[in-house]
Amino acid sequence: MGRSPCCDENGLKKGPWTPEEDQKLTDYINSHGHGSWRSLPKLAGLNRCGKSCRLRWTNYLRPDIKRGRFSEDEERKIISLHSVLGNKWSRIATQLPGRTDNEIKNYWNTHLRKKLLQMGIDPTTHKPRTDLNHLMNLSQLLGAASFGNLLSPWNSALGLQADASQLARIQLLQNMLQVINTSTLLNMDNVGLLQNQNLNPFEGLNGTSTLYQKEPLLIGQEYLNQGVIPQAPSDSLGIFNSSSGFEGQFNTEDFLASNNSTSSLSSSACENQTENPMPALVSGSPGTYTVNQVESKTDPNQFLTQSSTSTSFEVWEKLKDDEISDFYWKDILESTPSSPSPMTW
DNA sequence: AACACTGGCAACCGCGAGCCA
């Protein structure tokens, strides 16, 4: 049922606005203000409904609208805010002067969403994707990105492909570990190997994603201080920090609590994390703590050979055989006690 | 050159919240 569309009545015009209509609307609002949107069209001499006028004004004609490409900074801000607020476009828009909610929404759907997906990040939860098809894509991305960097200095200059590559590495490794971790054949002795190493899995990566690098750590306190009330779309979020790697899990309650205290998140937040043992890439809070990290001495084959999941094994094989993978990536995957990886775990 | 396909974006639609009589 529902209410009939406001524009159905009286044969009001719909569709694209003409320059004449734009002019009428602009002139009227400039001299009178919009007042009641419902009565505005009549007063301004427009054959439109008030809603259409409001939309046209707020999304297009408003003088303070910023046009043109989104900057990298704006991208980071959007992603970070989205990780906390979800699809609250109007709330996100309040943090981006000159950008409308509609513009941000469109930009998210057409650019950022795809970008995150390519990087192996679920744009809804901001967590690593875990489907096995995606694992294959990631290993391909690794190859393509490495190859691309060799050929094109522009990619490196822009930092885009390099970022995707680095994140993909992390992602792939994470996803593999996650698959391994959730494998029914995985025994608890192996789980033990994944824990309690005070080592940094991201040391050796030269920086991190330009999308995730700085802003995430800003969100918690800074945006809260600006009156941004979080409505975390996911049950838990993690923190990716360029200097210390993943730093724990996060949930809405902790986020809210962090508004009163900037101290580290409670350990229970970590312990309660069962649905997705791997942390997400975007933080919701400045609080930090260390989570399970993979031991450097662990031979991944130890897990994979025990797994009946052929797909993950194929991923592993494909990755190992990938001729254009970086040295250190191979090192990570094939590291043994006698040949320490350049990336300290 | 013509057609099909795709991506980006402006605009629309429906719903919920808030206000007020």
Add this chain to the structure above:
DNA sequence: ATGGCTCGCGGTTGCCAGTGT
């Protein structure tokens, strides 16, 4: 307390330009 009205938000649609075949 209730119902009507308005506004704003988020999801969706449809047009159009660019690209591929």
